[in-house]
Amino acid sequence: SYPDYENAAMGVGGAGGSASRYSLSTRSDLSLGSRSSQPGGPLHHPAGGAKSSATVSRNLNRFSTFVKSGGEAFVLGEASGFVKDGDKLCVVLGSYGPEWQENPYPFQCSIEDPTKQTKFKGMKSYIAYKLVPSHTGQQVNRRYKHFDWLYGRLVEKFPVISVPHLPEKQATGRFEEDFISKRRKGLAWWMDHMCSHPVLAQCDAFQHFLTCPSTDEKAWKQGKRRAEKDEMVGANFFLTISVPAGGPAVLDLQEVESKVDGFKSFTKKMDESTIQLNQTVNEFARKQVAGFKKEYQKVGHSFRGLSQAFEMDQQAFSVGLNQAIAFTGEAYDAIGELFADQPRQDLDPVMDLLALYQGHLANFPDIIHVQKGALTKVKESKRHVEEGKMEIQKADGIQDRCNIISFATLAEIHHFHRIRVRDFKSQMQHFLQQQILFFQKVTQKLEEALHKYDNV
């Protein structure tokens, strides 16, 4: 079974939903939030500062991600299992280097209509989401705890794949409309990243989650048990990876190291800038909801005050102006409301995207750690061969398996860059389109007000 996170009260990191969205948050809060929103199965604790002091023999640090992920066992040739054809994951060489082979049957999956449901004769309430995967067209209903179960399986199974984080848990206010709406959007983003990933999209546990009829309790449990008994997890997962055969398919170690190091710097910088952008956007939203709205409505109020004073003069030549100024006051009130409503349209989606990417950025240190661990093993084995302490065949085996991890890591990095460019492009476009619409609405309000003066 799996821990029922949804019903467990969470600490600081897990709490805080849409209600506190525009409250002041510091950089450290955000870092904490993005990290602690990672439920993490037992195999997936953040590596933190733990340094691997790997030798070709077993690593002494049993808490190293390289060890826990199964990366070490695989590199040392200790993994074994039968890989079915359907389980094979191909890395191919694209124009930018290693890439995951594209999903030949791409699909998407909508998440709509979160509805409150009850069981045990109303003793227990929960929110169910309607999922409709495009490749089946069959609706299934899932709860957050189902997503959470799936997430645990994926994290366990795929050591060098960045499994998108689920939207954060929340102890209180689970049935509040804002929270539900925010979670639905978070789950939709999560789903988008799941479907976009060639490996994750095709994995059995995910397909079971997407396609098992909600009413067939038995089939659901069978699929769950199958996923939980999956042997091709961790070290064995690497066995399922096929890399291109032949000479050019062996990656140059130094080149890989330099690429991975470059990506490490990239993620660090991107992490910093997304944290900063998130802070800015959050603060900007807060200002629009509070300060900007207030300022425009104060202007509206003052114009209405002026029109009320002017209304004391009811001469025919004055009446039209009085009404026009009153209307102008109302227009500024309305503009204040527009400012307050706007963040939902443009800034909130930006924050949703940033939250998703902060999850990925939190995943990559572990992925990089596994790859680094494998590289270290290769270097050590070469030294051992030179020193006559190791047979060349064994060292070649280590290098081959490290090559597989490098292929997978670079494919994952490539995938990250691809979806990053895709997502930030579309999100920036959406943001700007919404901002433009907003300022056009403001302009329209002002034009309506201006026309009231035409016949004064």
Next chain:
Amino acid sequence: SYPDYENAAMGVGGAGGSASRYSLSTRSDLSLGSRSSQPGGPLHHPAGGAKSSATVSRNLNRFSTFVKSGGEAFVLGEASGFVKDGDKLCVVLGSYGPEWQENPYPFQCSIEDPTKQTKFKGMKSYIAYKLVPSHTGQQVNRRYKHFDWLYGRLVEKFPVISVPHLPEKQATGRFEEDFISKRRKGLAWWMDHMCSHPVLAQCDAFQHFLTCPSTDEKAWKQGKRRAEKDEMVGANFFLTISVPAGGPAVLDLQEVESKVDGFKSFTKKMDESTIQLNQTVNEFARKQVAGFKKEYQKVGHSFRGLSQAFEMDQQAFSVGLNQAIAFTGEAYDAIGELFADQPRQDLDPVMDLLALYQGHLANFPDIIHVQKGALTKVKESKRHVEEGKMEIQKADGIQDRCNIISFATLAEIHHFHRIRVRDFKSQMQHFLQQQILFFQKVTQKLEEALHKYDNV
């Protein structure tokens, strides 16, 4: 001669120019400012709370505006002087009641190119403004002190006319560009109200000011002396007013009283609402220059930070996005600047208008006071006649002269409403047009940014 206010250091009320324009100001500051910006000749101190306890004999309160303005002397029949045809001021009955007869030769006068000039071999510097009245087309150069001299003459001469206040004096920073530009605008507003007023526009001192060649020192001094020796000032001014002859031309006392009381309430309410609007607009301008600019530029900064992080990935499919996000950052910087520049275009002119009207609103209590004083004299004289203490002819004379003051007061009130509707209409239109232009510029910046994503 006249006191050289321009060179005299002023107190709190007179100081504070454009530099402090967007600084926080309280309601009481503003009230103070609008009142103390009234240079006021010796005959024109604000009446304040001084109540007239008028009797038909001379008023005991020598500081009452009714007394100082010459209103009392006129009502009691003590004014005498020869009224030349050219000095006659006609009040006519329009569809809304008494009106000043329109100026048959309406004109305007531009005030441009304030330039620093020196005299006494550079020992003394001053700013000269180029005035071009439309009815002569001849440019004359005038200094603030000339405006100030004229203002003093007008206030002395016209007890029931609201002479527009000059823009406030300033002790320091007289040669700073912002101050000069602000003063020029203030003088232009003042000039507009002078030219719009049928009585003020046609008065000799003003015409001398507008038309006397700047180079003809002698003619200037002669005109000045003539204006200063003008006998048709104060009490005698009322002699120059012609009202329509015949029965319906005698205004009903109660109706006049009710109209004047209504206007008194109107000015009180308008004063309150313009003070409030001025505060709001000032604060709104301050927010745009500081807070709004900062918020948009913080967004710009964060976008640029993100683009800098993204630039660490130089793969072909990433470069376009990086540039587009960098451009978006610049667009938000530019929008921040637009916000900061905007108040000069739309809010400052509103504040200029409000300042001018706060001057008028500060004038009316005195005007109303004169009219009230005259009404009181009529009531008293009627009582005295009933009590056999006064001849009916004398009482009729008092009533006739009060009627003249009532005609003039109502004409002045009517004029105020007319220019108020005209000015606030055009200023609100200008304000809204500028706001629309502003939001269109913002929208355009955003559209430019959006298009950068087209080929990403």
